[in-house]
Amino acid sequence: MKIELYIAQLLYRYQCVTLPGFGAFLAEIQSAQLLESSHSFFPPKKTISFNPHIKNNDGLLANHIAQAEKTSYDYAVSAIEYEVLNWKKALHENRTLSIKNIGILNLNTENNILFTPNEQTNYNAKSFGLTTFVSPAIKREIELPKTEVIAEIQKTVIEEEKPVFNFIPETETRKNNSYLKYAAVFVVGLAVAGSVGYPLYQNQIASETLLVETAVQKKVQNKIQEATFFIQTPIPAVTLSLKSDSKEAVKLPYHIMAGAFRSEANAQKRYSQLVAKGYDARVLGVNKNGYYPVLYGSYSTFAEAEKDKKEIIETDNPQAWILIQSL
Template identity: 35%
Template sequence: MNLANYINDLLYRYNCIIIPNFGGFVTNKIGAKIDEDSHTIYPPKKQITFNSHLKENDGLLANYIATSENISFEKASKAIDLAVIEWKNKLQTTPLQIGSVGVLTLNERDQIIFEPNKTVNYLTASFGLSAIESASLKRYQEQVKPLIPVIHTTAKKEIPAFIKYAATAAILLTLSFVGNNIYQHNKQQTILANQENVIEKKIQSATFVIANPLPTIELNVVKEIEIVKPFHIVAGAFQVAKNAEKKVNQLKELGYNAKIIGVNKWGLTEVSFDSFTDRNEAINSLYKIQKTVSADAWLLTK
């Protein structure tokens, strides 16, 4: 079983993949950028980092392997444990290549250093997009010369008499036609105005009386606006729903706005410390929780 392939698949779908007793890969979305030196435009992507403090098993990786390999959750967990032991042994002597994700090495303090593979873009919204190189563009301001009309003068020619008479007759016919149309239009407007006055007088003279009027009903309408909070700090994912509810109650006793945020595709009930509308606020709260409450908390974006 190649554990790196499953991690690679999950990075396209999730923001945090935890390898139990080893660490976790965390992704952050960054927007498109332009390298002015090389005149290259890079599409949006997921920036991948490695956090060695994320070691608690959240069940995500084991469930995915169990589903893909058609094996039990326990067998998938054991396979992960064996792979982790092999990785740790290899890191003591040589760099560890995690498929197409990147390379892990140990520094002088035995800390794991991660070098991501920058050629792979795990942001599905940018699928098919690649870096574009373009020549530098220079703008030129075009000077627009004002247009000066050119008037050509020609010798005055005498217009024949029969053309003058024909033009005069055409003008008189046009004026007569227009005048007749104006007269007909004014006549129609006068008739309509008289009809409207008669109808208005009838309406004003009418009286409506209701013997038993219905009581007035007052409706108090409260418009609720649901605020969408897409950023969740996950405390854990549980196979048993009762354990998830128990976790929510424990977190609420600690003062967190904990809740169940749903069931993932592997059937695990996910519990969050809190949810936020702003990503930066969520990340700041995540760092605080990792330092004080649980180092295994991670950020989920829905």
């Protein structure tokens, strides 16, 4: 049985897939990224890691195999144990083990397992159909500052106000003496029209300048409103405990497992030991496999659970692991 196929199927739906007696594959969601140096865009994905300390059977993989193969749960557990023996043998003989579509396991000089994930497979189902792409840089037109725009308008007005002189040869002047009186009357008319029209023209220029200034200010305000600020060192998230009027307890998603017992009396005994040591322990009801799980404690964030788990492994129980389930 090639259980790597079933592990890959579960990684699309769960954050932790445990291989009993061997370790657990963990999936963490990573948001979309932009590589500015190459203008490359990467879709959201799940990064896969391996934790050799999580070895207890949570029943997830065995149940999935039993349903897919249409067989019993006990047979699925036996098949997993057999495959784990083969993996361990191959890893110690070849110092490396390739798991299809998941990654590569290697043993270092200290016989510790190092995991290299397969970057070609994206286990984030929401990113189905999305691929990496490269987009060229956008060339934006350089907008003139407000002062330069006003200067251009004023320059245009000055050029339009410059008088145009036409030089007429003396010979032609003599021939057109009869038209001078009409020209004089026309010039006088122009002067009168200019004295009246120039103030109106100045008012029009002032109105256009005001419109330009208003448009510039509006664009500046839009740029400020559309701006996005990225904080290099974000403030850590604050977890608030809200008191509820209902008697139902707040469900937490992360739990450190102390063990699972067939006997309820043994589970209560272990619970009493943990309470005596100062842990906020809990005993869960019997699960579908007939066991009574005992918890060291429950947490609202994975970081808090991981921190306490490391301390528990060093001081109390090397086999402690994190259960991800809303309880």
